[in-house]
Every structure is written in C-alpha cells, then in structure tokens.
Amino acid sequence: MALDGLQIIQIEVGLLQNFNELIADPATGECAVVDPAYEVDRLLKLARDRGWTIRTVLVTHTHHDHIDGVAELCAATSAVVRVGAREADAVRAAAPGVEVRPVSDGERVPIGGESIEALSTPGHTVDGTSYFTGGAIITGDTLFVGGVGRTDFPGGDASTLWRSLQKIAALPEETRVYPGHDYGTTPTSTVGWERTTNPYLRCATEEAFVALRTGKRSPRPTRGPR
Ligand SMILES: [Fe+2]
Numbered sequence: 001m002a003l004d005g006l007q008i009i010q011i012e013v014g015l016l017q018n019f020n021e022l023i024a025d026p027a028t029g030e031c032a033v034v035d036p037a038y039e040v041d042r043l044l045k046l047a048r049d050r051g052w053t054i055r056t057v058l059v060t061h062t063h064h065d066h067i068d069g070v071a072e073l074c075a076a077t078s079a080v081v082r083v084g085a086r087e088a089d090a091v092r093a094a095a096p097g098v099e100v101r102p103v104s105d106g107e108r109v110p111i112g113g114e115s116i117e118a119l120s121t122p123g124h125t126v127d128g129t130s131y132f133t134g135g136a137i138i139t140g141d142t143l144f145v146g147g148v149g150r151t152d153f154p155g156g157d158a159s160t161l162w163r164s165l166q167k168i169a170a171l172p173e174e175t176r177v178y179p180g181h182d183y184g185t186t187p188t189s190t191v192g193w194e195r196t197t198n199p200y201l202r203c204a205t206e207e208a209f210v211a212l213r214t215g216k217r218s219p220r221p222t223r224g225p226r
Contacts, residue, residue, distance in 0.1 A: 004114070004133050004134040004135045004136075005025065005027070005113075005114045006023055006024065006025060006111060006114050006116070006133050006135075006136075007023070007024045007025075007026050008021055008022070008023050008024075008133075008136060008178065009021065009022045009024075009046060010178060010187060010188065011039075011042065011043075011046070012182050012187070013037070013038040013039045013042070014037060014038035014039070014065060016065050016181065017181050017182040017183065018035065018037060018038065018065050018066070018180060018181055018182075019034075019035075019178065019179060019180060019181060019182060019187070020033065020034055020035055020036060020037075020038075020039075020043060021033070021034040021138060021178055022034075022043065022046055022047060022052070022054075023058075023111055023116065023131075023133070023138075024047075024050070024052050024111070024112070025111050025112025025113055025114045027112060027113055028112030028113050029050075029051050029052050029053055029112070030052070030053055030055050030111055030112035031047055031052040031053065031054055031055070031056075031111065031112075032054070032055065032056035032057065032058050032079075032109070032111050032116070033047075033054055033056070033057050033058070033073060033079070034057075034058045034059075034060065034131070034138050034178075035058070035059060035060055035066040035067065035140065035180065036057060036067075036068075036069035036070055036072075036073040037064065037065050037066055037067060037068040037069045037070075038065075038068070038069060039069075040069040040072045040073045040076070043069075043073065044073070044076055044077070053077075054073070054077040054079050055077075055079055055080065055111075056079055056080055056081075056082060056109065056111065057070055057073060057074065057079045057080070057081045057082065058082050058109065058116070058129075058131050058138065059081060059082065059083035059084075059087070059091060059129070060128060060129055060130065060131070060138065060139070060140025060141065060142075060180055061084070061087060061124060061125040061127075061128040061129070061140050061141060062083065062087040062090035062091060062094070062125065063125065063141070063153070064094075066140065066141075066180065067090070067091055067094050067095070068094070070091060070094060070095040070098060071094065071095035071096075071098060074095060074098045074099075078099075080099045080100075080101055081095070081098055081099065081100045081101070082101055082102075082103045082109055082118070083100060083102060083103065083127075083129065084102065084103060084120065084122070084126075084127030084128060084129045085102035085103075085104065085127060086126050086127035087125065087126065087127045087128075088100050088102045103118040103129060104118065104120070105118065105119060105120035106118070106119070109131070114133075116131045116132065116133050117131065117132045117133075117134075118130075118131060119131070119132055119137070119167060119168070120164075121139070121140075121142040121164035121165075121167060121168065122155075122157075122160050122161075122164060123142065123149070123151060123156065123157055123158070123159075123160035123161025123162070123163070123164045123165075124140070124141045124142055124148075124149030124150065124151065124153075124156055124161060125141075125153070125155045125156060126154075126155030126156075127155075128140055128141070128142055128149075128164070130142055130143075130164075130168065132171065132175075135174075135175065135176060136175060136176040136177075136178060137168060137171060137175055137176070137177055137178065137191070138178045139168060139177055139178065139179050139180065140179075140180040141179075141180045141181065142161065142164055142165065142168065142180075143165060143168055143177060143179060143194060143198075143201075144179040144180070144181060144183045144184055145177065145179055145183065145184020145185060145186055145187075145188070145189045145194070145198075146183070146184040146185060146189075146194075146197065146198055146199075147183055147184065147198065147200065148161060148165060148198070148200040148201075148213065149161065149180075151213055151214065152214075158209065158210040158213040158214050159206060159210055161209075161213065162203075162206045162209045162210065162213075163206075165200065165201060165209075168191065169191060169194070169195050169201055171191050172191065173190060173191050173192025173195065174190055174191070174192060175190060175191040175192075176188055176189075176190055177189050177190060177191060177193075177194060199212065200212060200213065
C-alpha cells in the first residue's frame with residue numbers, strides 16, 4: 001500500500017499474533033522495520049527481494065514480543081533503533097551494543113527521502129510511541145482494531161492511555177491504523193472506523209474509559225498480552 005510516498009508491508013508473526021511492518025521509501029530503497037521480535041529472516045528476505053536497505057528499527061514499546069528480534073536484525077543490517085527515551089534502556093538490555101537513539105514527541109524520523117513522525121503515546125507502557133506517516137499510523141499496543149492495549153502491566157496507566165488515544169483519534173478519519181497485534185476483525189482499519197465502532201474510543205469521558213479498561217465494565221473478555 002502506498003501512502004504519502006512511503007510503502008508499507010504488514011506481516012503477522014509469532015504465536016501472539018504480532019504484526020510487523022516494513023516501511024520503505026521506494027525512490028531510495030531505504031526502509032524501516034517496526035517491532036522485530038520473530039521471524040527476522042523473513043523480514044530480511046522481504047527487504048532483500050525488493051532491493052530495500054533496512055536502516056532503522058522503529059520500536060513502539062519494549063514488551064518482549066516487540067523487541068526480541070532487535071539484536072538479530074541489527075546484527076544483520078546495522079540499523080539504528082528509535083524508541084521512546086524512557087524505554088531506551090530496555091532495548092539496550094535486550095540488544096547490547098546496538099545503536100539506540102531515543103525519539104521525542106513530534107520528531108520526524110527520516111526514511112530515505114521521506115519521514116515518519118513519532119507521536120508519544122504512553123499508557124500501555126511508560127513511554128510507548130506511535131509513528132505517523134501522514135496517511136497511516138503505526139499504533140503498537142496503544143490501539144487495536146476494535147480494542148486498546150492493557151494497562152495492568154508495569155508502567156501502564158489507563159488515564160495516560162486515554163490521553164494518548166485522544167491524540168490518535170484527532171488524526172484525519174481516513175488515516176489507516178496499523179496495530180501491533182491481529183486482535184480485530186481486520187488487519188488494519190482507519191481512525192474514523194475506530195472512532196465510531198471501537199468501544200474504548202466511544203467512551204464519552206476519561207472516567208468511563210478508565211472504568212471500561214480496568215475491568216469495572218468489560219465489553220468482552222481480554223485475551224493474551226495486549
Ligand atoms: Fe505490549
């Protein structure tokens with residue numbers, strides 16, 4: 001799918017139904033990989049088959065199912081890892097010797113001649129980050145198709161997640177949503193679709209959202225690490 005000059009390829013990997021993306025500037029062949037944790041060989045082959053060079057790893061957050069492949073992928077490519085500052089040490093611990101450069105809210109990360117904007121979206125974890133191309137947003141475990149991330153892991157906070165979700169919900173309705181897991185009815189959706197159908201985004205107030213997310217009122221059973 002071509003968006004704003006960037007091409008995005010989504011694949012599903014691992015037993016937790018994680019999504020990974022390759023985000024490329026086809027004009028230069030430079031690309032970024034999101035959250036490598038499983039099947040690094042497959043990610044490398046996808047890039048190689050297209051003549052793309054992986055220069056960057058974009059980490060949405062540092063749960064193991066999003067970073068376990070960083071060391072292997074960076075050893076093969078010398079890619080630089082971008083991650084929220086307060087989660088940078090978790091990447092350094094999981095992938096010693098890898099170059100880690102923290103991103104800040106609103107920072108534009110170059111991909112070839114294009115760029116992607118880091119949006120700070122904590123709440124599922126202490127310093128989660130989403131990445132916005134202008135036409136699509138990589139949401140990690142902040143927003144799923146029809147759901148949102150859990151807030152009961154260390155560093156999670158439902159009120160913080162609510163504020164992060166408001167940032168995403170304020171993007172143009174046609175913005176395509178690429179979540180961190182295949183937990184919904186479709187692999188991707190749009191901001192407009194989530195605003196109208198996602199029970200968490202339909203909450204009228206922060207209080208209602210916190211009650212829903214923390215299990216005081218649940219629309220469906222939760223499953224797996226989200
Ligand atoms: Fe997670």
